[in-house]
Amino acid sequence: MASCSKDYSNLLEQVNSGAFFGPSSGVKVTAIRQHEAEGVLEVRKDTYNPLGVIHGGALFTLADTVTGTAAYTIGDRPCVTLDSSMQFLAAARGDKVFCVATPKKIGRTIVVYDVALTDAEDRLVASGTFTFFVK
Numbered sequence: 001m002a003s004c005s006k007d008y009s010n011l012l013e014q015v016n017s018g019a020f021f022g023p024s025s026g027v028k029v030t031a032i033r034q035h036e037a038e039g040v041l042e043v044r045k046d047t048y049n050p051l052g053v054i055h056g057g058a059l060f061t062l063a064d065t066v067t068g069t070a071a072y073t074i075g076d077r078p079c080v081t082l083d084s085s086m087q088f089l090a091a092a093r094g095d096k097v098f099c100v101a102t103p104k105k106i107g108r109t110i111v112v113y114d115v116a117l118t119d120a121e122d123r124l125v126a127s128g129t130f131t132f133f134v135k
């Protein structure tokens with residue numbers, strides 16, 4: 001990720017604390033830089049589907065939380081997901097799934113992000129595109 005002098009420690013604490021859906025689902029944002037973010041999903045027993053595979057909704061929650069945090073850094077304004085698309089490429093292995101969100105297009109009120117999810121074996125397990133409306 002590109003380095004940035006702005007301190008996002010308050011945002012990092014805010015997004016990772018409280019009874020919000022992301023943190024209560026095992027998602028933690030681990031790094032924030034201007035226009036970019038990274039995060040991790042801590043795999044738990046309730047993260048799996050009945051087939052014994054990490055649930056796609058858990059992976060989507062990781063991606064949406066991390067990209068939404070990255071989008072917030074564009075002018076420090078609230079944003080909401082307008083559209084998203086995920087491609088699930090392989091079953092994730094291990095006790096963690098990692099996410100990196102990078103901007104594809106930054107407009108005045110519409111931003112588009114690419115997201116990549118890798119597992120503990122550093123395999124690409126999902127990718128996606130997220131579009132946000134920045135208020």
